[in-house]
Amino acid sequence: MIKFFKNLISKYEIQNEAEFVDHEKENKQSLFDSLKKNLENFKNSFDESADLTIRPIKVLNTNAAIITMEGMINKETFATSVMNPIVYAFEKENLTSSEKLEYIKNNILTISEQIDVETFDDSFKLIMSGFALLIFDGCKKALAIGVQGFNFRSISEPETEVMQKGSKEGFVEAIRINLTMIRRRIKNPKLKFEFLSCGNTSLTDICLCYIKDIVSDKILQELKKRISKVNLQNVLAAEYLVPYIEEKGDLSFFSSVGFSERPDTVCGKIAEGRIAILVDGTPTALIVPYLFIEYFQTIDDYAERPYFATLTRWLKYLSFFIATLLPGLYVALAVFNPEVFPDRLISKIAYSIAGTPFPLMLETLIIHFIYEIMREAGLRLPRPLGHAVSIVGGLVIGETAVNAGLIGAPTLMVVALTAISSYVIPNLYEPTAILRLIFILVGGILGIWGVMLLFSVLIVNICSKSNFGIPFASPIAPFDFYSMRDVITRVSWKTLSKKNKTIQNMPH
Amino acid sequence: MERKNIVTAPQLFSLFFLCNIIIGITYNLPMAKSIGILDHILSAIAALFINILLIFPIYKIYKINPNINIVDNCIKNFKKIGIIFLIIYGVYYIFVCCYMLSLFNIFVRDIVDPDISLFMLTFCVILGSSYAACKGIEGIARACSIILFIICLAIVFIIFTIIPQIDFMNYTPLLFNGPNDFINGIFYLTSLSFYIPLAATLLPVVKSGAKKVLIATNTVTYILFAIVIIIIAGALGDYLKTQTFQIYEATSTAEIGVFKRLDAIYLGIFTSGLFITVSLFLFAFFLVIKKILGVKRNKLIIFFADIFLLVISLILPEFEEISCFFYDTKFIFVFTFLTSFVIPTTILLKYKLNLKWRND
Numbered sequence: 001m002i003k004f005f006k007n008l009i010s011k012y013e014i015q016n017e018a019e020f021v022d023h024e025k026e027n028k029q030s031l032f033d034s035l036k037k038n039l040e041n042f043k044n045s046f047d048e049s050a051d052l053t054i055r056p057i058k059v060l061n062t063n064a065a066i067i068t069m070e071g072m073i074n075k076e077t078f079a080t081s082v083m084n085p086i087v088y089a090f091e092k093e094n095l096t097s098s099e100k101l102e103y104i105k106n107n108i109l110t111i112s113e114q115i116d117v118e119t120f121d122d123s124f125k126l127i128m129s130g131f132a133l134l135i136f137d138g139c140k141k142a143l144a145i146g147v148q149g150f151n152f153r154s155i156s157e158p159e160t161e162v163m164q165k166g167s168k169e170g171f172v173e174a175i176r177i178n179l180t181m182i183r184r185r186i187k188n189p190k191l192k193f194e195f196l197s198c199g200n201t202s203l204t205d206i207c208l209c210y211i212k213d214i215v216s217d218k219i220l221q222e223l224k225k226r227i228s229k230v231n232l233q234n235v236l237a238a239e240y241l242v243p244y245i246e247e248k249g250d251l252s253f254f255s256s257v258g259f260s261e262r263p264d265t266v267c268g269k270i271a272e273g274r275i276a277i278l279v280d281g282t283p284t285a286l287i288v289p290y291l292f293i294e295y296f297q298t299i300d301d302y303a304e305r306p307y308f309a310t311l312t313r314w315l316k317y318l319s320f321f322i323a324t325l326l327p328g329l330y331v332a333l334a335v336f337n338p339e340v341f342p343d344r345l346i347s348k349i350a351y352s353i354a355g356t357p358f359p360l361m362l363e364t365l366i367i368h369f370i371y372e373i374m375r376e377a378g379l380r381l382p383r384p385l386g387h388a389v390s391i392v393g394g395l396v397i398g399e400t401a402v403n404a405g406l407i408g409a410p411t412l413m414v415v416a417l418t419a420i421s422s423y424v425i426p427n428l429y430e431p432t433a434i435l436r437l438i439f440i441l442v443g444g445i446l447g448i449w450g451v452m453l454l455f456s457v458l459i460v461n462i463c464s465k466s467n468f469g470i471p472f473a474s475p476i477a478p479f480d481f482y483s484m485r486d487v488i489t490r491v492s493w494k495t496l497s498k499k500n501k502t503i504q505n506m507p508h
Numbered sequence: 509m510e511r512k513n514i515v516t517a518p519q520l521f522s523l524f525f526l527c528n529i530i531i532g533i534t535y536n537l538p539m540a541k542s543i544g545i546l547d548h549i550l551s552a553i554a555a556l557f558i559n560i561l562l563i564f565p566i567y568k569i570y571k572i573n574p575n576i577n578i579v580d581n582c583i584k585n586f587k588k589i590g591i592i593f594l595i596i597y598g599v600y601y602i603f604v605c606c607y608m609l610s611l612f613n614i615f616v617r618d619i620v621d622p623d624i625s626l627f628m629l630t631f632c633v634i635l636g637s638s639y640a641a642c643k644g645i646e647g648i649a650r651a652c653s654i655i656l657f658i659i660c661l662a663i664v665f666i667i668f669t670i671i672p673q674i675d676f677m678n679y680t681p682l683l684f685n686g687p688n689d690f691i692n693g694i695f696y697l698t699s700l701s702f703y704i705p706l707a708a709t710l711l712p713v714v715k716s717g718a719k720k721v722l723i724a725t726n727t728v729t730y731i732l733f734a735i736v737i738i739i740i741a742g743a744l745g746d747y748l749k750t751q752t753f754q755i756y757e758a759t760s761t762a763e764i765g766v767f768k769r770l771d772a773i774y775l776g777i778f779t780s781g782l783f784i785t786v787s788l789f790l791f792a793f794f795l796v797i798k799k800i801l802g803v804k805r806n807k808l809i810i811f812f813a814d815i816f817l818l819v820i821s822l823i824l825p826e827f828e829e830i831s832c833f834f835y836d837t838k839f840i841f842v843f844t845f846l847t848s849f850v851i852p853t854t855i856l857l858k859y860k861l862n863l864k865w866r867n868d
Binding site for chain 2: 283333336337339340342366432442445446447448449450452454456457459460461462463464471473475476478479
């Protein structure tokens, strides 16, 4: 039975592959000699889409056409730098169509971004990227002229990665603007941007950013291989690519692919030998390979004084443990090992447990679910309403429930402390939220044994994870003493700059 | 054959050391058939030297060909007869898992007696350990180094809380009741040197420094053991003689400032360490069984091994006669001696004979 399904799947895959190759061949078709045929093909391919603009013109006494996409070009640039010069260009005698195209390219147009195009596939891609395509009758080539000019969100500080110091710029949806933000920060000719395409239908532009001399060639080739295997129809967000970039069979709550909306953070990672992946239409860069310890490092750490940066880093570690373990530990100890609490504290906890109708585990779970519902509601609502939800949640539900004796004040405090701690490391919110619930369940059923067991399993899970051959838990396990200068402490820049460590040099 | 050096020497040390710590914290006088705990200080020193002798054949085999473990060596030197040795190793590794788990069950059921399902707890430990074993030695070794660090901090903390309770009147002269406790202690400690047969399988995964790892594990383990005995004997005195799990009792009476009853820390150490130890022996067991049955039946082996472990570890504490045999020091000693010394020595002799025949 299994074999039958396997055969079926493999047959389906072969069929799909064949279809894909046919499609590829069709698209790689060369441009025709005849302008009429070319235009017909464009119209047919776009199925006479409303935003396809074809303008027939006469250039140097030859029939030609300019093809653009509505809304993708800067009309002013198009009129002044393309239409004006070519329509009024002086005629040169005895030139073939190809020579006329060359003449226009070299002598008439002042726009620097000009690309020779010979296939329909390239033409489609460029037109849809905001280029204007100039085609001459009797010429098998076309000229793509860069007049991109679509509207995009202005550069602003990313709301999910607010920093006290450092740059206030964040990525935007337009990929080329993001590339300039990186280039402005790393003015090194070795910084390379490599464009690839993803999504069979969306043909989304993605760009790999790395520094040629620093990046590991092995990691780069492996990444390209993995991206080439992406068989999605549409890539509408960078996050779509994550399962394809992560190691196969990688079952973990933690991702070994990093995210950032900040160009300065991405530049820092690129300088350490990592590769950033920008996806057109997403203001987020993916960073690979990514280590667990990097979840606790922010750009602010490197802008602050070392002693304070070290303190904040330790606060983040502590917050992670509180956010993940505290409710589970609280339930486990209060239910099964109350003797560990100081006498006065246990009397308060016992009083609270005795006064509420639910078992402690259930009570903690209920409060957590209520909190998660309020958080989700606060996220989706407009800001003024979000504040209202907070007030309703905090004052009405919280205080009233305690006063009514439905929930205990110590439990509410534990959940509140956990919630606040989880916001200290916002990138880890998703895994901590899930783990917290599991720890509460395990703590309520198996006590301290269950909590410690799950904690150990979690450590094994994190330690056995690796991406592109780099252990996720590095440099803690495998241990690297030298790297501890930026893990246990954050030493001064004078010390940090003494030796540059790249990601591929991490112990593995 | 390609050498798979995937674990560093400190990681291997942490694996062996953690394994010994867990065996150490479950140390109990009734199983050692002793009354005087202080005599076990001398036993620890003697066991240290005996273990060096026991380790020697395994280390020698490793030095001859560092690329292959005992599993491959058995087949290489004895062909089909080697499978008998492999079965002995497989049984030994699963025996250690059963021993640790059933001891844990006895501890939870008889000493702590919490309001939790023992079946559920054992099931979760086995499930977690199988997951870790499937993840491979790399993952276990890395996790072990972190867990060991946490455990060491906890042990140091517990030691410091017990030290103020030491009463020098509790110390009696060594060998006060004759040499029996000392001899029984040697048997007990040597029989629980589970890490030696484990080393036979795991040594080839280390990058370098296997010799240092073995010496360090042996020395640090018994020094720590001696220190712990001195402290708990000084703190608890004769009270220890009436208790089964002495170190647990010591932690439950420890207090410092607002911190009282530190037995919760002991429970945490025990669970984490047990998880790592069982996953380590399960990993070794899977290696052996894979060699015997072939790689393809991997998932089936894990499933049946888990069921077997669950049944044995839950049933064993219920039947006194079987458990008496199971926890008998002589039986464990013979088994450990067979797997750590007799079989490796036989392999070594066979290898030397083969070499001699080839040269002749």
